Amino acid sequence: MPQARNLSRARPTQTASEAFTRSEELRGRVAVVTGVGRRRGIGSAVCRALAARGADVALSYWKAYDREMPWDPDEDEPRRLVEELKGAGVRAEAVELDLSLPESAEGLLDAATERLGTPSILVNAAAHSTHDGYRGLDAGTLDAHYAVNVRAMALLSVLFARRYPGGAGGRIVNFSSGQSLGPMEEELAYGMTKGAIEAFTRSLAAGVGHKGITVNAVNPGPTDTGWMAEDLKRKLLPKFPSGRIGQPEDAARLVAFLAGEEAAWITGQTLHSEGGFVRG
Numbered sequence: 001m002p003q004a005r006n007l008s009r010a011r012p013t014q015t016a017s018e019a020f021t022r023s024e025e026l027r028g029r030v031a032v033v034t035g036v037g038r039r040r041g042i043g044s045a046v047c048r049a050l051a052a053r054g055a056d057v058a059l060s061y062w063k064a065y066d067r068e069m070p071w072d073p074d075e076d077e078p079r080r081l082v083e084e085l086k087g088a089g090v091r092a093e094a095v096e097l098d099l100s101l102p103e104s105a106e107g108l109l110d111a112a113t114e115r116l117g118t119p120s121i122l123v124n125a126a127a128h129s130t131h132d133g134y135r136g137l138d139a140g141t142l143d144a145h146y147a148v149n150v151r152a153m154a155l156l157s158v159l160f161a162r163r164y165p166g167g168a169g170g171r172i173v174n175f176s177s178g179q180s181l182g183p184m185e186e187e188l189a190y191g192m193t194k195g196a197i198e199a200f201t202r203s204l205a206a207g208v209g210h211k212g213i214t215v216n217a218v219n220p221g222p223t224d225t226g227w228m229a230e231d232l233k234r235k236l237l238p239k240f241p242s243g244r245i246g247q248p249e250d251a252a253r254l255v256a257f258l259a260g261e262e263a264a265w266i267t268g269q270t271l272h273s274e275g276g277f278v279r280g
Contacts, residue, residue: 019045019048019049019052019249020048020052020053020249020252020253020256021052022052022053023054024053024054025053025054025260026053026055026256026260027053027054027055028054029054029055029056029120029121029169029259030055030056030057030058030112030116030118030119030120030121031047031055031056031057031058031122031123031259032057032058032059032060032108032112032119032121032122032123032156032160033046033047033050033057033058033059033060033123033125034060034099034108034123034124034125034152035060035061035124035125035126035127036060036061036077036078036081036094036125037061037063037065037066037077037078038066038077038225039074039077039080039081040074040225040226040248041125041225041248042220042223042225042248042251042252043061043123043125043126044078044081044248045247045249045251045252046123046251046252046255046256047059047081047085047092048081048084048085048088049249049252049253049255049256050121050256050259051085051088051090051092052088052256053259053260054089054090055121055259056090056091056092056116057085057091057092057093058092058093058094058108058111058112058116058119059081059092059093059094060094060097060099060108060126061077061078061095061096062096062097062098062099063075063096064098065128078094079094081094082094091116093111093112093115093116095107095108095111099126099147099148099152100128100144100147100148100152101147102151102155104152105152105155105156105159106155106159108156109159109160109163113163118163118165119163119164120164120169120170120171121171121173121259122156122157122160122171122172122173123172123173123255124152124153124156124172124173124174124197125175126148126153127148127149127175127177127190127194128144128145128147128148128149129145129187129190130144130145130189130190131186131187132186132187132188132189132190133186133187133188134185134188137188137189141189142189144189145189145190145192145193146193149190149193149194149196149197150193150196150197150200153174153197153200154200157172157174157200157204161204161207161208161211161213164208164211164212166211166212167211168212168261168264169212169261170208170211170212170213170214171213171214171258171259171263172204172208172213172214172215172216173215173216173218173258173259174197174200174201174215174216174217174218175194175197175218175251176194176195176197176201176217176218176270177190177194177219177220178272178277179191179192179194180195180270181219181272198217201216201217201268201269201270205267205268206268209267214263214264214266214267215267215268216258216263216266216268216269216270216271217269218255218258218270218273219270219271219272219273219274220246220250220251220254221246221272221273221274221275221277222245222246222274222277223245223247223248223250223251224245224246224247224248225248228245233245239277239278239279240275240276240277241275241276242275242276244275246274246277250273250275251273254271254273258271
């Protein structure tokens with residue numbers, strides 16, 4: 001399911017120092033994280049998790065997309081997030097750009113390098129998502145999903161790999177959505193493009209491993225980033241054996257683990273971190 005539709009009120013957000021165990025594991029590393037437009041989004045949680053481990057963070061956002069969606073665009077984010085990350089003791093920069101444009105991948109990496117240094121961690125969390133189904137799917141919908149979910153993700157990944165100087169510690173983490181585990185009949189373009197991410201992840205991992213880069217994808221399952229209406233929450237809750245719905249911090253902790261040294265032997269994988277979510 002998509003990670004970001006704000007149809008209900010979100011609970012208060014913890015800061016980087018409160019939600020995640022702090023360490024210095026990633027101190028001196030620069031991370032680029034895309035899709036960081038809303039405070040309760042997965043992208044924002046990823047930034048906090050990486051900062052809690054000491055990484056400097058360059059984040060990208062695109063408010064024009066948020067304003068068109070049926071959720072609160074959270075206009076003061078990511079300025080507040082940047083200040084929060086700096087307060088946690090790391091450097092942080094925000095870059096607003098439209099990832100649907102082919103030149104944006106190079107522009108983002110250029111900006112991150114100029115402001116913070118050469119990135120060694122890339123997290124592709126940005127996503128374009130609308131409902132379609134077989135009655136509504138058309139060329140424009142396909143193109144819009146492809147431009148962000150596939151092309152931008154792929155261009156950022158290969159440019160990151162080309163620029164990475166080599167040596168242990170290179171990390172690329174992409175986001176899948178569990179479409180390989182079950183159908184998404186009302187989100188055909190979204191499910192199809194997210195499925196491409198899993199295939200790309202496996203192949204890229206094989207091609208860049210010699211440079212010291214691991215490439216993995218995370219499927220966070222249904223995650224309450226503020227988009228879930230109360231009736232949907234009631235319907236989903238019994239499908240989680242733990243008795244709660246996934247939170248952005250759950251996915252962010254996995255990303256932070258994959259960015260660290262303990263995950264150096266994990267690559268080419270899609271990790272289904274869904275809390276045991278039962279489909280059907």
